[in-house]
Amino acid sequence: MATPEIYVHxxxxxxxxxxxxxxxxxxxxxxEIRVLAGLVHEPAERLGLAGTLEETIDKGxxxxxxxxxxxxxDAIGAQASSRVGRESMVFRCACLxxxxxxALELHxxxxxxxxxxxxxCRVAVDLGKQELTALEDDPGELSxxxxxxxxxxxxxxxxxxxxxxxxxxxxxxxxIEYWRRTFSARRMQIAVGGAVDVDRFAHxxxxxxxxxxxxxxxxxxxxxxxxxxGVRHQMKELEQQHILICWPxxxxxxxxxxxxxxxxxxLSDGMSSRLFVEVREKQGLVYWVxxxxxxxxxxxxxxxxxxxxxxRCEQTFRTLLREVDRLGEDVTEEELRRAKTGIIAKxxxxxxxxxxxxxxxxxxxxxxxxxxxxxxKNRRIEAVTINDVRRYLNDNRxxxxxxxxxxxxxxxxxxx
Amino acid sequence: MATPEIYVHxxxxxxxxxxxxxxxxxxxxxxEIRVLAGLVHEPAERLGLAGTLEETIDKGxxxxxxxxxxxxxDAIGAQASSRVGRESMVFRCACLxxxxxxALELHxxxxxxxxxxxxxCRVAVDLGKQELTALEDDPGELSxxxxxxxxxxxxxxxxxxxxxxxxxxxxxxxxIEYWRRTFSARRMQIAVGGAVDVDRFAHxxxxxxxxxxxxxxxxxxxxxxxxxxGVRHQMKELEQQHILICWPxxxxxxxxxxxxxxxxxxLSDGMSSRLFVEVREKQGLVYWVxxxxxxxxxxxxxxxxxxxxxxRCEQTFRTLLREVDRLGEDVTEEELRRAKTGIIAKxxxxxxxxxxxxxxxxxxxxxxxxxxxxxxKNRRIEAVTINDVRRYLNDNRxxxxxxxxxxxxxxxxxxx
Numbered sequence: 001m002a003t004p005e006i007y008v009h010x011x012x013x014x015x016x017x018x019x020x021x022x023x024x025x026x027x028x029x030x031x032e033i034r035v036l037a038g039l040v041h042e043p044a045e046r047l048g049l050a051g052t053l054e055e056t057i058d059k060g061x062x063x064x065x066x067x068x069x070x071x072x073x074d075a076i077g078a079q080a081s082s083r084v085g086r087e088s089m090v091f092r093c094a095c096l097x098x099x100x101x102x103a104l105e106l107h108x109x110x111x112x113x114x115x116x117x118x119x120x121c122r123v124a125v126d127l128g129k130q131e132l133t134a135l136e137d138d139p140g141e142l143s144x145x146x147x148x149x150x151x152x153x154x155x156x157x158x159x160x161x162x163x164x165x166x167x168x169x170x171x172x173x174x175x176i177e178y179w180r181r182t183f184s185a186r187r188m189q190i191a192v193g194g195a196v197d198v199d200r201f202a203h204x205x206x207x208x209x210x211x212x213x214x215x216x217x218x219x220x221x222x223x224x225x226x227x228x229x230g231v232r233h234q235m236k237e238l239e240q241q242h243i244l245i246c247w248p249x250x251x252x253x254x255x256x257x258x259x260x261x262x263x264x265x266x267l268s269d270g271m272s273s274r275l276f277v278e279v280r281e282k283q284g285l286v287y288w289v290x291x292x293x294x295x296x297x298x299x300x301x302x303x304x305x306x307x308x309x310x311x312r313c314e315q316t317f318r319t320l321l322r323e324v325d326r327l328g329e330d331v332t333e334e335e336l337r338r339a340k341t342g343i344i345a346k347x348x349x350x351x352x353x354x355x356x357x358x359x360x361x362x363x364x365x366x367x368x369x370x371x372x373x374x375x376x377k378n379r380r381i382e383a384v385t386i387n388d389v390r391r392y393l394n395d396n397r398x399x400x401x402x403x404x405x406x407x408x409x410x411x412x413x414x415x416x
Numbered sequence: 417m418a419t420p421e422i423y424v425h426x427x428x429x430x431x432x433x434x435x436x437x438x439x440x441x442x443x444x445x446x447x448e449i450r451v452l453a454g455l456v457h458e459p460a461e462r463l464g465l466a467g468t469l470e471e472t473i474d475k476g477x478x479x480x481x482x483x484x485x486x487x488x489x490d491a492i493g494a495q496a497s498s499r500v501g502r503e504s505m506v507f508r509c510a511c512l513x514x515x516x517x518x519a520l521e522l523h524x525x526x527x528x529x530x531x532x533x534x535x536x537c538r539v540a541v542d543l544g545k546q547e548l549t550a551l552e553d554d555p556g557e558l559s560x561x562x563x564x565x566x567x568x569x570x571x572x573x574x575x576x577x578x579x580x581x582x583x584x585x586x587x588x589x590x591x592i593e594y595w596r597r598t599f600s601a602r603r604m605q606i607a608v609g610g611a612v613d614v615d616r617f618a619h620x621x622x623x624x625x626x627x628x629x630x631x632x633x634x635x636x637x638x639x640x641x642x643x644x645x646g647v648r649h650q651m652k653e654l655e656q657q658h659i660l661i662c663w664p665x666x667x668x669x670x671x672x673x674x675x676x677x678x679x680x681x682x683l684s685d686g687m688s689s690r691l692f693v694e695v696r697e698k699q700g701l702v703y704w705v706x707x708x709x710x711x712x713x714x715x716x717x718x719x720x721x722x723x724x725x726x727x728r729c730e731q732t733f734r735t736l737l738r739e740v741d742r743l744g745e746d747v748t749e750e751e752l753r754r755a756k757t758g759i760i761a762k763x764x765x766x767x768x769x770x771x772x773x774x775x776x777x778x779x780x781x782x783x784x785x786x787x788x789x790x791x792x793k794n795r796r797i798e799a800v801t802i803n804d805v806r807r808y809l810n811d812n813r814x815x816x817x818x819x820x821x822x823x824x825x826x827x828x829x830x831x832x
Contacts, residue, residue, distance in 0.1 A: 025441055028765045058687075059697075066697070070687035074754040077761025080687070094765045123700035130703035134723060136655040137555050237653070239552040271474075271486035271496070281475075281482065284539035287546035307550060338490040345493025349444045349510050353769050 007361075007371035008198050014210040015185035018202055019361050019371045021193040028354045029100040029194035031093055032362040033107060036189075037182030038087040039158040040223045046174050048162025052124045053175050054084040059120035062113040066120065069110065078103040084160050086152075087223065087297055088366065094355050097195035101204050108208035111183060121172045128161045129168070135161075139406055140307070143242040146234055147404040151246050153226025156296050184213025191362035194354040225299045229400040233410035241310045241407035243317055247398055249293055249300035252367040257300075258380040259392040260293070264302070265339040266327060266389075267291045272338065274323050279306065285316045297366065310409040317411060321398060328393035336386055344378050423777075423787035424614050430626040431602035434618055435777050435787045437609040444770045445516040445610035447509055448778040449523060452605075453598030454503040455574040456639045462590050464578025468540045469591050470500040475536035478529040482536065485526065494519040500576050502568075503639065503713055504782065510771050513611035517620050524624035527599060537588045544577045545584070551577075555822055556723070559658040562650055563820040567662050569642025572712050600629025607778035610770040641715045645816040649826035657726045657823035659733055663814055665709055665716035668783040673716075674796040675808040676709070680718070681755040682743060682805075683707045688754065690739050695722065701732045713782065726825040733827060737814060744809035752802055760794050 008020040042049045059066040073080050078095035080103070091111070093103045135142050149157035161167065188209065192201055227248050250257050268275050268291035279289045288307040293300055304324075308316045350356050351374060364372045405411055424436040458465045475482040489496050494511035496519070507527070509519045551558050565573035577583065604625065608617055643664050666673050684691050684707035695705045704723040709716055720740075724732045766772050767790060780788045821827055 026768060028768050030765075067688065067693065070693075071750070071754060074686045074688045074758055075750075077757040079762070079765065096761055096764055120697070123697060126700040127696070127703050130656075130700075130725070133655045133725070134703055139553050239549045240546075270490045272483065272490045277483065277486070280543070281536070281539060284542040284546075287543050287550055309546070309549070334487070334491075338487060341493040342490055345512055346495070348512055349446075349495065349770070352442060352444050352771075354765075355768075 004375065005373065007373060009371050010202060012202060012206050014206050014212065015188070016205055016209050017189045017365060018205060019189070019191045019365050020196065020198040020201065021357055021361055021371070022196060022198055023194050023354060023357070026194045026354050027096065028094060029097040029192070029196045030095075030355045030358040031100065031104065031190060031192040032358050033091040033111070034189040034191075034362055034366060035089045035091075035111070035183055036087065036187040037089050037178070038085050039160060040087055040155050041178070041182050042158065042162075045166060046162070046170055047158055047166040048128055048160070049170055049174055049178055050084050050089065051160035051162070052121070052128060052167070052170050053178055054082050054089055055124040055127065056116050056120050056175060057114045057179070058082075058110050060115040060117045061109045062115060063109055066117070069106065072106055073103065076102055078106075080107070086156055086158070090362065092355070092359075100192075100196055100201065104201075104204060104208060112209070112212050114179065116172050116175045118172055121170070121175060125167050125170055129164055131161050132164060132167070139236070139238055139240065139242050143234075143244050143305075143404055143406040146232075146406065147244045147246060147402060150228045150230065150232065150402045150404070151301055152296070153224070153228070155223050156225055156299075180213075181216060184216030185209040186213070187216060189362065189365045191358050191365060193358040193361060223296070225296065225301075227400070227402065229402050231403040231411055232405075234404065234406045235408070236406055238407045240307050241313045241405060241409060242305070242307050243313060243320070244303060244305045244404045245317070245320060246301050246303045246402050247400060249302040249396070251298050251300050252295050254300075256388075256392055259384050259388045260300070260302075261343065262336065262339045262381065262384050263327065263389060263392060264291055264293060265343055266331065266335055267323065269339070270342050274327065275304070275320070278323055279316065279319055283319065285312050285319060289320070295367065310407055313405060313407070313409055314412060317403075324393070324398060328390055331386060331389050333386055336384070336389065340381055340384070343381050347374050347378060420791065421789065423789060425787050426618060428618060428622050430622050430628065431600070431604070432621055432625050433605045433781060434621060435605070435607045435781050436612065436614040436617065437773055437777055437787070438612060438614055439610050439770060439773070442610045442770055443512065444510060445513040445608070445612045446511075446771045446774040447516065447520065447606060447608040448774050449507040449527070450605040450607075450778055450782060451505045451507075451527070451599055452503065452603040453505050453594070454501050455576060456503055456571050457594070457598050458574065458578075461582060462578075462586055463574055463582040464544055464576070465586055465590055465594055466500050466505065467576035467578070468537070468544055468583070468586050469594055470498050470505055471540040471543065472532050472536050472591060473530045473595070474498075474526050476531045476533045477525045478531060479525055482533070485522065488522055489519065492518050494522075496523070502572055502574070506778065508771070508775075516608075516612055516617065520617075520620060520624060528625070528628050530595065532588050532591045534588055537586070537591060541583050541586055545580055547577050548580060548583070555652070555654055555656065555658050559650075559660050559721075559820055559822040562648075562822065563660045563662060563818060566644045566646065566648065566818045566820070567717055568712070569640070569644070571639050572641055572715075596629075597632060600632030601625040602629070603632060605778065605781045607774050607781060609774040609777060639712070641712065641717075643816070643818065645818050647819040647827055649821045651824070652822055654823045656723045657729045657821060657825060658721070658723050659729060659736070660719060660721045660820045661733070661736060662717050662719045662818050663816060665718040665812070667714050667716050668711050670716075672804075672808055675800050675804045676716070676718075677759065678752065678755050678797065678800050679743065679805060679808060680707055680709060681759055682747065682751055683739065685755070686758050690743065691720070691736070694739055695732065695735055699735065701728050701735060705736070711783065726823055729821060729823070729825055730828060733819075740809070740814060744806055747802060747805050749802055752800070752805065756797055756800070759797050763790050763794060
């Protein structure tokens with residue numbers, strides 16, 4: 001096996017927290033800039049503001065028009081993208097190693113000196129409204145949007161496009177106010193990886209972001225998850241019936257988090273996973289079934305979802321919950337071994353992809369406050385025993401559930 | 417830059433065509449087995465058969481039950497998947513290098529000795545029917561399904577799930593007949609890449625597939641594309657309106673194919689592409705717009721698609737076509753340069769990903785009949801001039817179009 005990888009972790013004088021993973025053999029470099037500015041930082045009467053900002057921040061800067069800026073990225077073949085989340089916004093870039101500093105300069109220009117031209121703000125609001133309309137035609141996305149306020153509460157459960165009313169109320173001044181309040185070097189984490197000279201890159205970050213946003217407030221982390229159990233149905237003329245079930249899980253930093261990860265893998269990862277085999281392959285109950293986790297910074301939420309016919313809705317619902325219980329009863333050593341092998345093999349094959357490594361590093365900074373080497377993660381997975389799995393499933397009962405069905409038929413009986 | 421990569425290309429005694437790209441530094445190996453058996457090889461009264469076979473071929477072999485087979489893949493952390501296409505089926509695998517031969521043995525067992533247990537055939541037909549139902553709730557997919565028979569004709573335009581009627585008529589014997597007729601070493605192409613010993617791998621392929629399917633017919637390549645221009649509307653109660661436009665393009669082997677690739681990139685690739693900027697960012701007409709190509713083995717089809725509101729349907733339609741014409745009128749050297757840089761940079765960053773390299777290699781075998789080195793592809797892109805772009809757009813007029821709208825409002829006027 002290759003020599004252990006060296007992770008770098010520094011807080012720069014300018015305030016940016018930097019993590020780096022040099023991978024000298026690669027023909028690629030990638031970085032991810034995370035600004036601790038997300039949906040939770042929106043004023044309650046301006047929901048959709050963070051998403052609108054993410055859509056408009058590249059639409060003109062003091063130095064460039066929108067077209068010039070995107071042309072400049074394209075001219076060096078840099079693939080830039082961005083995404084807004086509950087608690088942060090990420091700006092990603094992958095490019096040839098020789099252009100990584102040029103790309104970073106463009107990002108600095110975009111983040112520090114946006115002009116938010118009026119006409120682009122209007123277009124962004126229009127596009128947001130169209131996304132909300134499109135959501136109505138996408139039952140999978142729609143059901144996730146509908147369950148979020150019940151699963152997470154009114155703040156962590158926000159949606160990136162807000163509502164039609166709050167979107168329409170957004171003006172250029174709101175974008176500027178949000179940007180001033182939340183964009184600053186002290187609220188930035190940068191992860192970089194691939195064929196980069198870390199000292200040089202760090203030096204460039206220092207130069208480019210020094211003095212950025214000294215007026216912005218310090219980051220705050222007190223957005224509490226507010227879970228509201230209950231069974232809810234949204235009537236919609238669909239051919240299928242969507243079911244979502246969720247309940248609070250562990251935060252990424254909880255000592256039992258690796259156990260939870262293995263439980264999810266046994267339920268839903270790979271062709272031999274329980275949900276896939278029992279619910280889809282054996283019973284043919286659903287054409288889609290899955291279990292997954294989501295992680296706000298200090299919390300966790302576990303989900304199971306399925307898409308089935310209205311007639312099979314009750315049976316699918318019961319089977320999903322039964323499969324989780326059954327895992328605590330008859331999990332085997334071989335099954336646990338396969339789940340470990342799967343997670344560890346994926347960490348290796350996945351490790352191939354520079355961008356994926358950088359995203360993981362960025363997530364490590366966000367959740368753990370430091371890079372966590374792959375070897376350390378894999379050791380934690382290896383250490384889990386079958387008794388840990390039984391104990392976890394016993395300690396973390398599914399006795400308070402948040403359930404959402406979307407389609408023509410509500411679930412019958414008080415099931416949750 | 418690194419030393420040039422060495423591609424291997426051999427036809428083995430057993431009949432399998434093998435291409436390999438050793439990438440010794442990687443921690444991964446990946447392969448893709450392509451069997452020249454797809455939708456075009458289905459009997460007309462059994463549409464959906466190829467998809468049903470792809471779903472059931474891993475559900476039991478002479479040596480393993482379905483569960484044992486998937487457990488065996490999972491036990492070595494091998495990520496296996498499969499997909500059925502118009503003219504072929506692909507079976508993919510990514511794993512740690514030390515397990516690549518074990519994974520290949522499992523695939524050989526699956527491809528050579530499937531038992532198609534009755535109960536799994538029934539489940540697969542059920543799942544296929546559920547997929548057809550789910551399609552009704554997915555306007556993007558549905559519009560692609562609806563345009564395909566007009567774009568490609570009754571054979572190349574088939575859908576993997578056929579129709580409810582033809583699916584329901586599928587029996588275990590149909591699967592066995594199709595498998596006997598189309599699965600054989602002579603109809604197999606294997607692409608492998610990553611940290612593999614090519615001679616050893618080739619030797620193992622030879623052993624595992626020798627004598628496989630000598631009764632199967634030789635591959636045939638005479639499935640002609642039958643294009644039927646016209647404007648068609650499918651009424652559906654949706655919030656959005658979907659528009660698809662297509663017209664025949666070039667085959668992958670046509671000398672002008674790199675020009676077409678650049679035209680598509682200027683239209684739709686990257687943030688500075690024309691459709692994205694003009695249709696989405698400036699006019700806010702659509703929330704989704706794209707142009708792309710599809711390539712049956714000896715043909716090509718170009719698509720433009722958008723999702724808009726019913727009221728903006730005509731305007732969006734006209735703007736899409738106008739943008740293609742305008743490219744021939746005012747394309748600039750810088751724009752062409754950016755498109756070239758984008759394609760070449762992507763070939764490098766993309767080259768990072770072992771699985772992606774193997775998929776590309778597999779596509780090369782299928783389309784070009786040989787591995788085509790990245791350098792050769794990039795040279796062809798570099799050679800395209802602005803006059804080539806103008807000539808291409810002039811020679812390949814958009815005067816016969818196949819148009820499909822899905823939603824509440826048909827296009828007005830005879831536009832195509």
